[in-house]
Amino acid sequence: MMNGVLVLCDDLIFTSKVTATGRAAGLAVAVARTAEAAVRRAAAEPPACVLLDLHNDGLDLTRLLTELRAGCPTMPRVIGFGSHVNKELLDAARLAGCDLVMPRSLFRKLLEGSLVEWATPATS
Numbered sequence: 001m002m003n004g005v006l007v008l009c010d011d012l013i014f015t016s017k018v019t020a021t022g023r024a025a026g027l028a029v030a031v032a033r034t035a036e037a038a039v040r041r042a043a044a045e046p047p048a049c050v051l052l053d054l055h056n057d058g059l060d061l062t063r064l065l066t067e068l069r070a071g072c073p074t075m076p077r078v079i080g081f082g083s084h085v086n087k088e089l090l091d092a093a094r095l096a097g098c099d100l101v102m103p104r105s106l107f108r109k110l111l112e113g114s115l116v117e118w119a120t121p122a123t124s
Contacts, residue, residue: 004027004028004029004030004045004047004048004049004119005018005022005027005028005029005030005047005048005049005050005051005115005118005119006029006030006031006032006038006041006042006047006049006050006051006076007019007022007029007030007031007032007050007051008032008033008034008035008038008050008051008052008053008056008059008064009031009033009051009052009053009056010033010034010053010056010057011053014053015031017108017111018051018111019031021111021112021115022115022119025112025115025116026116027115027116027119030045030047033056034056034057034058035056035058035059035060035063035064035067038050038064038068039064039067039068039071042068042071042072042076043071043072046072046073046074046076047076047119048076048077048118048119048120048121049076049077049078049079049118049119050068050076050077050078050079051079051081051118052064052078052079052080052081052093052098053081053082054080054081054082054086054089054090054093054101055082055083055086055089061080061092061093061096061098062096065078065096065097065098074121077099077100077118077119078097078098078099078100079098079099079100079101079102079107079118080093080098080100080101080102081101081102081103081104081106081107082101082103082104083103083104084103084104084105090102090103100118
């Protein structure tokens with residue numbers, strides 16, 4: 001899944017929209033509902049991109065990013081999204097090392113036009 005997308009989100013309706021958008025763009029899309037499942041999945045099939053719902057229950061973002069770095073041969077691009085009113089959470093995600101962080105509303109707006117770009121492995 002090197003050109004694929006891993007979605008970490010426990011909101012089934014939102015996950016369905018992201019999955020459908022990715023598959024319509026010809027991308028392999030895997031879904032994890034917990035950080036532990038995401039780390040296992042990424043280690044088994046390293047994605048090019050992780051789409052991360054910052055409001056996922058029990059999410060320890062620093063631990064997740066550390067485990068992704070340790071388990072993947074190349075660190076996937078991490079796109080975090082969350083509530084626009086929770087500026088502290090969005091700022092913390094930037095500080096923790098997410099490549100791109102945005103409010104959920106902007107994520108929804110950009111998803112269709114940007115997903116393929118986000119899922120394209122960066123070249124050195």
